[in-house]
Amino acid sequence: MTHHRQFAIHHSRFTVHGVENMEVTRTLAKFVVEHRYADIPEKVRHEAARSFLNWVGCAVGASRHETVENALAALSEFSGPREATVLGRGDKVDIMLAALLNGITSHTFDFDDTHLKTVIHPSGPVASAILALAERTPVRGDEFLHAFILGVEAECRIGNSVYPPHYDVGWHITGTAGVFGAAAAAGRLLGLSEQQMVWALGIAATQSSGLREMFGTMCKPFHPGNAARNGLLAALLAQRDFTSSSQGIEAKRGFANVLSTRFKPEEITKRLGETWEIALNTYKPFACGIVEHPAIDGCIQLRKNYNLKAEDIERVDLKVHPLVLELTGKKAPQVGLEGKFSVYHSCAVAIIHGAAGESQYSDEAVRDPRAVALRERVNATVEQGLHEDQVRVTVKLKNGQTLEQYIEHAVGSLDRPMSDGDLEAKFHGLAEGVLSRLETENLIRLCWDVAKLKDAGEVARASVAAAPADARKAS
Numbered sequence: 451m452t453h454h455r456q457f458a459i460h461h462s463r464f465t466v467h468g469v470e471n472m473e474v475t476r477t478l479a480k481f482v483v484e485h486r487y488a489d490i491p492e493k494v495r496h497e498a499a500r501s502f503l504n505w506v507g508c509a510v511g512a513s514r515h516e517t518v519e520n521a522l523a524a525l526s527e528f529s530g531p532r533e534a535t536v537l538g539r540g541d542k543v544d545i546m547l548a549a550l551l552n553g554i555t556s557h558t559f560d561f562d563d564t565h566l567k568t569v570i571h572p573s574g575p576v577a578s579a580i581l582a583l584a585e586r587t588p589v590r591g592d593e594f595l596h597a598f599i600l601g602v603e604a605e606c607r608i609g610n611s612v613y614p615p616h617y618d619v620g621w622h623i624t625g626t627a628g629v630f631g632a633a634a635a636a637g638r639l640l641g642l643s644e645q646q647m648v649w650a651l652g653i654a655a656t657q658s659s660g661l662r663e664m665f666g667t668m669c670k671p672f673h674p675g676n677a678a679r680n681g682l683l684a685a686l687l688a689q690r691d692f693t694s695s696s697q698g699i700e701a702k703r704g705f706a707n708v709l710s711t712r713f714k715p716e717e718i719t720k721r722l723g724e725t726w727e728i729a730l731n732t733y734k735p736f737a738c739g740i741v742e743h744p745a746i747d748g749c750i751q752l753r754k755n756y757n758l759k760a761e762d763i764e765r766v767d768l769k770v771h772p773l774v775l776e777l778t779g780k781k782a783p784q785v786g787l788e789g790k791f792s793v794y795h796s797c798a799v800a801i802i803h804g805a806a807g808e809s810q811y812s813d814e815a816v817r818d819p820r821a822v823a824l825r826e827r828v829n830a831t832v833e834q835g836l837h838e839d840q841v842r843v844t845v846k847l848k849n850g851q852t853l854e855q856y857i858e859h860a861v862g863s864l865d866r867p868m869s870d871g872d873l874e875a876k877f878h879g880l881a882e883g884v885l886s887r888l889e890t891e892n893l894i895r896l897c898w899d900v901a902k903l904k905d906a907g908e909v910a911r912a913s914v915a916a917a918p919a920d921a922r923k924a925s
Contacts, residue, residue: 839858
């Protein structure tokens with residue numbers, strides 16, 4: 451008979467500024483080290499596979515983007531042992547650089563997953579770190595997926611504990627919280643002890659970084675890449691007994707109290723091992739900031755329902771949540787990366803093309819005279835009481851007619867989630883510019899079956915085309 455041991459939370463308490471805090475760093479470390487894969491519900495495992503599939507597709511699809519090319523050109527010559535794959539490319543680099551580059555690549559299109567409670571893009575920092583590690587030292591797929599789930603749990607719970615004031619002041623929470631997830635997941639694969647995991651989380655805490663000022667530039671996708679690399683570094687250092695504070699998260703001068711005006715330690719520990727943050731993950735149907743998705747959804751529905759054409763429109767009025775203007779208020783984007791943070795551009799392309807995929811956010815698409823002309827006729831104002839997933843779209847036509855569309859829950863949200871088939875179709879659209887259709891289908895299968903693989907690193911190797919794209923076209 452197998453002895454079943456439930457994870458139990460034991461912690462001491464201390465006080466910061468009159469507020470009693472639990473030793474959450476140690477509690478979280480103990481959980482990550484001791485948790486058993488068998489205790490994860492099948493539904494949670496499947497959601498993790500969905501998250502991993504979406505992440506791989508986003509990374510492969512963006513692997514030839516200028517952002518990735520520039521980073522690789524700058525850093526490749528400094529690589530150590532070339533043991534790990536840059537997804538979608540033939541390049542091999544050391545595991546630290548692979549973690550960085552795959553984190554950059556997977557977020558370049560801003561098409562990756564979103565934990566809506568915190569707006570963390572959770573897969574990038576975690577998967578980038580552990581897939582690189584799995585190529586150096588082969589690991590079974592179930593161990594890989596377990597570490598992935600635990601890493602996402604760590605970063606999202608830490609995110610919950612400081613959101614929203616941490617984000618509101620200007621920290622990019624994917625970078626700042628993601629480093630903890632990467633450290634936890636990598637530490638799990640490395641077999642860290644409880645004390646070593648405590649140190650790893652402390653080393654991660656002191657490397658936490660990422661500024662929202664960088665949105666719309668190549669530096670935004672650098673944040674999850676940097677989190678992946680720094681988290682992996684933290685775990686590797688801790689493995690060699692490199693020490694840190696044992697209260698890196700919760701101490702008076704630790705992560706949460708320095709980088710946030712309000713810390714909720716209970717968000718890290720409550721029902722730990724009973725509820726799973728990855729079960730709340732969502733996936734983007736549109737390649738831009740997620741707060742724009744309701745407006746895009748509304749514009750596409752109006753286009754479809756009324757055969758709406760840009761030349762017939764006098765003006766478009768949006769009533770939105772405050773975050774839409776705060777995060778995506780660029781009225782005149784000049785390059786594609788800026789276009790991803792312009793609700794004006796997003797609505798324009800949604801009406802013109804009936805889509806907001808990556809091709810609608812190229813430099814050329816942002817400078818398209820039709821998009822420029824239409825976005826000048828898009829107006830957005832805040833309506834108090836709307837939540838992030840709602841929008842009111844009003845289109846006034848030149849013939850005097852007025853069209854209206856209300857979106858309560860955008861496509862891709864928890865209330866209108868993308869199906870497995872939707873995610874596969876998205877993957878095909880992203881990957882088939884890099885891989886053949888057969889290679890794409892094989893990679894999709896490996897992602898779904900990652901927990902069954904004898905060597906999780908097989909996924910990284912399968913992301914590279916057998917022949918260059920131009921050679922395939924010529925054949």
